[in-house]
Amino acid sequence: MDLPPLPETLQYGSWIGFTESIRVEFKALQETNQPLRKVIGNYCREYLNAFLNTYGGCLLFGVDDRGYVQGIFLPNSERDKVLLAIDNSLNQMRPQPGGVIQKIALIPVTDGSTIITNKKRVGKYVVAIHISQGKASVYFTSATSQSAYLRQAASNVKMLPETIIQKLNCENQASFLVDSYDPFKLRHSPEDSNPDLVNYYIRRQNVEFISRQELLSTSINFLRADTQKCRTNVLILYGSETIGSKILDDLSQSIANDRKTFPTIYGVCSLDLRGSTDRHWRTKGRRRTAVLRPSARTLRGRPRRERSPLPPPRPATRGGSSVCTPCPPRSAYAPSLPPWPLLRPDGRLS
Numbered sequence: 232m233d234l235p236p237l238p239e240t241l242q243y244g245s246w247i248g249f250t251e252s253i254r255v256e257f258k259a260l261q262e263t264n265q266p267l268r269k270v271i272g273n274y275c276r277e278y279l280n281a282f283l284n285t286y287g288g289c290l291l292f293g294v295d296d297r298g299y300v301q302g303i304f305l306p307n308s309e310r311d312k313v314l315l316a317i318d319n320s321l322n323q324m325r326p327q328p329g330g331v332i333q334k335i336a337l338i339p340v341t342d343g344s345t346i347i348t349n350k351k352r353v354g355k356y357v358v359a360i361h362i363s364q365g366k367a368s369v370y371f372t373s374a375t376s377q378s379a380y381l382r383q384a385a386s387n388v389k390m391l392p393e394t395i396i397q398k399l400n401c402e403n404q405a406s407f408l409v410d411s412y413d414p415f416k417l418r419h420s421p422e423d424s425n426p427d428l429v430n431y432y433i434r435r436q437n438v439e440f441i442s443r444q445e446l447l448s449t450s451i452n453f454l455r456a457d458t459q460k461c462r463t464n465v466l467i468l469y470g471s472e473t474i475g476s477k478i479l480d481d482l483s484q485s486i487a488n489d490r491k492t493f494p495t496i497y498g499v500c501s502l503d504l505r506g507s508t509d510r511h512w513r514t515k516g517r518r519r520t521a522v523l524r525p526s527a528r529t530l531r532g533r534p535r536r537e538r539s540p541l542p543p544p545r546p547a548t549r550g551g552s553s554v555c556t557p558c559p560p561r562s563a564y565a566p567s568l569p570p571w572p573l574l575r576p577d578g579r580l581s
Contacts, residue, residue: 234289234361241300241357243342247291250298251385254288259295260303267309271358272316279320280372281380281387283328283365288382293340293357302340302355310337317360323373333361368398396477450482454493 234255235248251257256278263270271292282288293303305313317335321328340355369390372378379390390398486493 237338237359240339240341243300243340245300247294247298247300253382253384254286256290257294257296258292259301260292261301268312268316271313272320275317275320276372277380277387279362280324280370281382282362283370284379285382287362287364290360291357300340302357304353305356306353325371325374326367328365331363331365333363335360369395447482451485
């Protein structure tokens with residue numbers, strides 16, 4: 232349904248000509264104690280996200296639920312701040328939507344809708360935001376949030392994790408769910424390193440979209456790589472916890488079923504942004520999961536010995552979650568391996 236064009240001016244108390252629908256939302260904003268730019272920014276974060284994930288639409292501020300024009304007082308000093316709040320709400324979404332804003336209009340409201348403040352006349356306006364449907368499968372409200380919304384009839388509905396996974400399975404996947412591969416992008420060696428110790432290489436892929444098959448294929452190729460410079464391959468997945476768990480399950484199953492390519496024992500460690508160690512830490516990226524596999528190079532020249540029992544995983548502390556799940560051994564014996572890396576509170580590997 233195409234929305235009718237809005238006039239250049241609107242009359243106070245008049246009916247705007249259409250009602251709320253799956254593509255239209257009204258917000259009167261008549262009584263609020265918070266700054267106008269903050270209120271509009273909060274509404275935009277949810278409602279524009281819902282329009283992006285559905286069919287696009289129009290969000291109008293200064294119109295009540297019945298469709299009657301009320302307007303909002305908008306002095307000149309607040310206009311740029313309101314427009315900036317709208318832009319910020321879109322810039323915070325992940326993946327970032329580009330070119331989706333069709334129009335942002337400040338429509339004057341006439342007939343008895345002005346006030347005098349500091350000897351200046353302040354008029355009322357209707358703020359209209361026209362936005363088109365996004366091209367990505369799912370848009371999240373921010374990089375640190377797992378919230379995404381849909382439009383149903385004339386209201387918003389928060390997506391369930393199952394809905395998000397289904398949408399990503401059927402279409403392209405957002406690239407922020409995966410991170411790693413090239414060993415030369417980011418490099419860290421322990422302070423006491425020597426040529427015989429393990430170096431860990433991590434790289435963040437800067438690609439807009441990646442399909443599930445490409446993601447799994449790239450991950451498998453990276454984990455099976457056995458170069459002269461790297462003895463242990465580390466794969467880190469970034470993104471939503473629920474989606475990352477599904478990707479991790481598929482990846483772990485692929486590794487477990489391929490005994491020829493992965494004959495050695497591997498481990499999986501899951502990390503939560505809120506903190507997953509006994510000391511609180513945080514990073515800018517969404518570090519989700521690390522998959523570690525010792526390469527065949529670490530096995531050469533080492534005597535085989537019976538595998539010692541693994542200690543139970545440390546319980547989560549300070550609001551975080553930590554899971555360490557070693558897979559069953561391929562045989563009754565396993566090589567002596569170097570210690571796996573730990574994430575220090577400053578986010579570095581040690």
